[in-house]
Amino acid sequence: MSEIDSHTGAPDDDLLAAEYVLGVLAAPDRGAAARRIERDHAFAASVAGWEARLAPWTDEIAPVVPPAAVWDRIAGSLPAQKAPASSVWENLAFWRGLTVATGALAAASIAALVYFGTAESKSPLIASLDGAGRHVFVATVDPRRATVLVVPASFSPEPGRVPELWLIAPGGKPRSLGLLNAEKPVTLVVPAGLLPRANTQAVLAVSIEPPGGSPTGAPTGPVIAQGKLTNL
């Protein structure tokens, strides 16, 4: 283990790993380092090495038993049934890696061919929903099932606000597809009337809304991310 740790990556990379684990990076650099862990094994090993070095420092922190209500909240918020770990479509690391490396789109295309077959008119569409220079969510439309799978990439939730997904066809008003989750992939049903508009002319956007979603049926909060649908 120590041999692996001491020989992984360039010295600069090991310093970046040290800075990340120490917690000294400001938000943009921290986010970039976190995304790199998902796609760069040598960097991830450097990070793990620093985690092992620094974790004993927390011996100085006295344990504090959390209030009993916290466990109840956790138990209540677990998904009803855990998705099979083997499903690449639910695998966050896979999608995070994909959002970072555009070259990975080719690999995803192959996966999509295997997964969806080759029916052309029903082929899946993908959109990287970007904002402020970051990939915030990744959305994949499966026309055959009339669903859209939305995976969080670097979304930072705001307390008391929820992200809502919108489909915007050329010349059309934004139509809500439902609420997203900051923590995990969400599969939303695309209403039959909207499905034909979910094509490469359309844009998906995410706005920040009050709990329960926009009260008006149109985005009321800031649009934090958007992206064009493209063929996978």
Place this chain on the structure above:
Amino acid sequence: MDLDANRSLLVAALGRVAAGDRAALQTVYRLASAKLFGVCLRILREQSEAEDVLQEVCLTVWRKAGDFDAGRASPMTWLIAIARNRAIDRLRAGGRSRRMETIDVATEVPDTGTPADVALERTEQNERLQVCLGELAAHESSALRGAFFDGNTYEELAERMNVPLGTMKSWVRRAMMKLKTCLER
């Protein structure tokens, strides 16, 4: 507490969490939540926020238990890293760390070791780390403490210690490399 027994229990429980066993997550919670909550509270300094982050930590464990590799990391190290990361992410989302008092190295009690009353589970690894931290200059260990326990960024540390940003970066980077060299001796 028997640390080895605890470790085996945690490793077994995380394996069952990866397979979707809710009761196993409760076992992990029973064994680790007080430590993880302490870590969240220390960084966030606010009870309800620490509770929220502990919940996020548990959901992350539920989702990512399959990534834990007992051959590569200790379960507590893995869990503590998740808790620290989530707590620091929350600090960054809020814009500023909670602890911003001036650090004056000249008047500060030097960090020559952990006071006995707070070192509740002093381990061999902690002893070694304390030795190596003790070899750092006072300003270096103060800066590392501010980052590790208060979640300060470079900019915040520079402000707290009243030095230019570039100076702070070189202090921290040099101190981390010294620490690594010492720990590998």
